Amino acid sequence: MTRSTQARVRAQAILDMFHVRRPPVDVVRIADGLGFEVHDFAFPDESTSAVLIIDDDVRGIGVSETFAPTRKRFSIAHELGHYLLGHGDFADSKKTFEDGTYNYLDPQNRQESEANEFAAELLMPEKFLGRDVAEMGLDARALAKRYQVSEQALWIQLISLHLASKDDT
Numbered sequence: 001m002t003r004s005t006q007a008r009v010r011a012q013a014i015l016d017m018f019h020v021r022r023p024p025v026d027v028v029r030i031a032d033g034l035g036f037e038v039h040d041f042a043f044p045d046e047s048t049s050a051v052l053i054i055d056d057d058v059r060g061i062g063v064s065e066t067f068a069p070t071r072k073r074f075s076i077a078h079e080l081g082h083y084l085l086g087h088g089d090f091a092d093s094k095k096t097f098e099d100g101t102y103n104y105l106d107p108q109n110r111q112e113s114e115a116n117e118f119a120a121e122l123l124m125p126e127k128f129l130g131r132d133v134a135e136m137g138l139d140a141r142a143l144a145k146r147y148q149v150s151e152q153a154l155w156i157q158l159i160s161l162h163l164a165s166k167d168d169t
C-alpha cells in the first residue's frame, strides 16, 4: 500500500464488508447498510454542506440539495468517515455533527483531513484506481466518470497515491 493511514485502512475494510468489487462505489447503499438514511436537505445557511445526525434509533446524513451528484457522494462518504473514525464523540447517543464548506478546506483541521482521506479511499479505492490508471492512463475525465467523482477529487486522490504528480494536472 502506498500510503497506509487509519482512515484509508478503515475505508478498505468497509469496501470489503460490503463486497464492493468495482467502481462506481454505491455510497448510499453503504450508508444504508450502516443504518444511515440519506436525505437531500435545503440548509438555511449556505455555508453548511452536510450534517450527520445520531439520535437514539435514528441515524441520518443530510447533504445540501444544491450540490452536484459527485459532490453529494463525496459529502456522504466524508460524513461516514467522521462517524467511523470516531470523530465528535458519537459514544453519546444523541449527536449532530455539522459540516461547513469552510472546514472541509481547512488543512489544519485533522478530523477534516481524515474524513476527506476516508472519502477519497472509499470512492476511489487504491486497488481499483491503480489498475485503472495502468489500463486507461491518466484520462481524468474518463476516470472521474467511471468513479462518479469530481475531477478535482480524482486528482487529489491520484496525487496522494503517487499515481500522478502535480505536473500531470
Ligand SMILES: [Zn+2]
Pocket (backbone or CB within 6 Å): 078, 082, 099, 103, 104, 111, 112, 115
Ligand atoms: Zn467534515
